[in-house]
Amino acid sequence: MGELRLMKGNEAIAEAAIRSGADGYFGYPITPQSEVIEHLAAQKPEERTGMTLLQAESEIAAINMVYGAAGCGKKVMTSSSSPGISLKQEGITYIAGAELPCLILNVVRGGPGLGTIQPSQSDYFQSVKGGGHGDYHLIVLAPSSVQEMYDFVELGFDLAFKYRNPTMILSDGAIGQMMEKVEIGEQKPRLTEEQIKEKYPWATTGKTKDREKNVITSLELEPEKMEQFNRKLIEKYRKIEENEVRYEEIQCEDAEYLMVAYGTSARICQKSVQIARNEGLKVGLLRPITLFPFPRKRINELADQVKGMLSVEMSSGQMVEDVRLAVNGKVPVEYYGRMGGIVPSTEEALKDLKQKIIGGK
Amino acid sequence: MDEQQAKTEDIIKKENLVFDKTKLLTDKAFHYCPGCGHGVVHRLLMEVIEELDIQEKTIGIAPVGCSVLAYHYMDIDMQEAAHGRAPALATGIKRTLPEKYVFTYQGDGDLAAIGTAETIHSCNRGENITIIFINNGIYGMTGGQMAPTTLENMKSSTTPYGRNVKQMGNPLKITELVAQLPGTCFVTRQAVHKPAYVRKTKKAIKKAFKYQKQEMGLSFIEIVSNCNSGWKMTPNDANKWLENNMLPFYPLGDLKTPEKK
Numbered sequence: 001m002g003e004l005r006l007m008k009g010n011e012a013i014a015e016a017a018i019r020s021g022a023d024g025y026f027g028y029p030i031t032p033q034s035e036v037i038e039h040l041a042a043q044k045p046e047e048r049t050g051m052t053l054l055q056a057e058s059e060i061a062a063i064n065m066v067y068g069a070a071g072c073g074k075k076v077m078t079s080s081s082s083p084g085i086s087l088k089q090e091g092i093t094y095i096a097g098a099e100l101p102c103l104i105l106n107v108v109r110g111g112p113g114l115g116t117i118q119p120s121q122s123d124y125f126q127s128v129k130g131g132g133h134g135d136y137h138l139i140v141l142a143p144s145s146v147q148e149m150y151d152f153v154e155l156g157f158d159l160a161f162k163y164r165n166p167t168m169i170l171s172d173g174a175i176g177q178m179m180e181k182v183e184i185g186e187q188k189p190r191l192t193e194e195q196i197k198e199k200y201p202w203a204t205t206g207k208t209k210d211r212e213k214n215v216i217t218s219l220e221l222e223p224e225k226m227e228q229f230n231r232k233l234i235e236k237y238r239k240i241e242e243n244e245v246r247y248e249e250i251q252c253e254d255a256e257y258l259m260v261a262y263g264t265s266a267r268i269c270q271k272s273v274q275i276a277r278n279e280g281l282k283v284g285l286l287r288p289i290t291l292f293p294f295p296r297k298r299i300n301e302l303a304d305q306v307k308g309m310l311s312v313e314m315s316s317g318q319m320v321e322d323v324r325l326a327v328n329g330k331v332p333v334e335y336y337g338r339m340g341g342i343v344p345s346t347e348e349a350l351k352d353l354k355q356k357i358i359g360g361k
Numbered sequence: 362m363d364e365q366q367a368k369t370e371d372i373i374k375k376e377n378l379v380f381d382k383t384k385l386l387t388d389k390a391f392h393y394c395p396g397c398g399h400g401v402v403h404r405l406l407m408e409v410i411e412e413l414d415i416q417e418k419t420i421g422i423a424p425v426g427c428s429v430l431a432y433h434y435m436d437i438d439m440q441e442a443a444h445g446r447a448p449a450l451a452t453g454i455k456r457t458l459p460e461k462y463v464f465t466y467q468g469d470g471d472l473a474a475i476g477t478a479e480t481i482h483s484c485n486r487g488e489n490i491t492i493i494f495i496n497n498g499i500y501g502m503t504g505g506q507m508a509p510t511t512l513e514n515m516k517s518s519t520t521p522y523g524r525n526v527k528q529m530g531n532p533l534k535i536t537e538l539v540a541q542l543p544g545t546c547f548v549t550r551q552a553v554h555k556p557a558y559v560r561k562t563k564k565a566i567k568k569a570f571k572y573q574k575q576e577m578g579l580s581f582i583e584i585v586s587n588c589n590s591g592w593k594m595t596p597n598d599a600n601k602w603l604e605n606n607m608l609p610f611y612p613l614g615d616l617k618t619p620e621k622k
Contacts, residue, residue, distance in 0.1 A: 091443065207416055
């Protein structure tokens with residue numbers, strides 16, 4: 001077992017970035033995720049690994065610094081919270097269009113607008129459906145513990161480079177701020193320039209005599225070629241759906257009723273399941289770990305087994321739409337959620353399941 | 362070889378050649394309007410990179426605007442930025458690859474309107490990059506709308522009766538602004554509408570790359586250019602108009618050099 005530390009979710013992200021061998025972090029402070037850049041600054045990543053750290057003038061600049069460095073095959077990331085992520089959307093769609101790998105952390109707070117600084121899951125649509133303009137998807141990972149915050153940095157980078165696609169870690173203010181025990185991994189070396197040239201021949205590292213110039217762009221003026229590129233992206237997303245769906249099942253084997261929840265909500269529901277089981281109710285929980293790709297096949301299978309599902313979210317009901325699409329009318333699917341920065345209690349989630357799905361009481 | 366080609370080669374014998382296109386410009390024909398300054402600046406940039414022998418170490422950033430496709434013509438590794446964000450891309454590249462030469466190529470709308478924050482802050486941080494800023498006082502690609510640098514009373518498709526500065530604000534002298542920032546080492550304003558100016562511009566570009574090698578900070582080269590299509594003039598008239606109207610407001614010369622800050 002590796003070294004154990006007590007860390008905030010945001011600090012775990014920062015430490016994982018350094019230890020994953022990342023080449024750079026570009027960010028802009030916003031509550032509730034400022035500890036990411038603060039922890040990085042305190043850690044002197046330039047000295048520890050040579051990793052670049054820069055506080056940009058805005059979220060827009062930060063994501064575009066990520067674009068530039070990612071275009072050179074560098075392992076780079078940024079982080080923000082909801083209003084800042086909205087600002088980054090321009091850069092994110094360009095990064096998706098230019099097929100660049102990078103990692104983006106969203107420590108979600110409630111909206112719309114300036115909203116609240118308290119935790120929320122109201123950026124689900126923005127994260128899994130695209131977010132910026134044009135036809136694209138991010139790979140979206142939803143951690144539900146500080147350990148997963150740490151682990152998903154490396155996983156996120158791996159997936160980003162595997163598919164040349166931006167990965168988003170969709171967290172929230174609760175997971176970003178809470179402290180838990182974390183198992184820390186070994187320090188991985190950063191890639192050398194030669195390794196980058198070999199592994200990522202598409203990167204703009206300077207045109208050498210032995211190859212054509214490399215161009216990083218999302219522009220294609222010929223409609224036929226643009227459509228061809230759109231189809232290429234669709235094919236990539238299909239492969240991601242085929243290979244990268246991740247989820248956790250808690251007491252689903254014999255479940256008659258299913259809760260579906262991710263991140264903080266999943267931790268709430270895990271307790272709800274326990275209480276329900278103590279009462280003799282066969283309730284299970286499916287926790288999507290990847291929100292894109294969404295575990296729709298598994299949810300569809302479970303729809304053959306259970307009598308109904310409840311999507312529990314800290315939003316006005318966003319993921320429930322994807323659950324309904326997955327279930328395709330086989331069983332009733334309802335939603336329960338709190339908003340404005342309020343985290344639902346285990347009791348109220350279970351009560352709602354009983355009222356809307358189990359019925360009777 | 363057809364007859365015409367044979368005839369051409371007969372006239373243009375190798376020993377009679379006095380000018381050759383730099384190898385770093387591709388053979389793709391420019392999409393720029395005849396008379397436009399972009400082609401000249403593209404050539405100068407590539408000549409400098411060839412002469413300094415830094416093709417393998419240079420990464421360029423294309424903007425949004427007429428020169429969005431600059432990477433079709435420049436035979437170097439390039440990235441295409443979102444509108445105004447080129448200096449942020451350049452920052453990300455230079456910070457993670459400090460040994461490379463990094464330049465942005467931007468127009469007035471890109472650099473002095475939508476990208477003002479990126480421009481000011483990359484200059485203020487003193488990023489070791491080179492910014493080439495083409496100022497033709499108009500949005501060429503989108504069809505001749507007002508730019509931040511459009512002169513007072515100058516007509517554009519969004520100021521059809523002339524730029525009313527009370528309503529639309531004054532033309533922005535961003536070059537004077539960035540010259541005030543401690544992060545810039547070399548700030549100059551040049552032009553390319555006459556051969557003498559072209560030679561001076563090339564010298565300025567070469568200097569900028571040398572300063573970049575010496576890690577002296579950001580070099581900022583404004584090039585006052587024309588847009589005969591957007592200005593609705595012949596190329597000749599556009600050059601005359603540039604000299605009589607643009608240059609009095611945007612005077613040429615060095616605003617800041619490392620020797621004389």
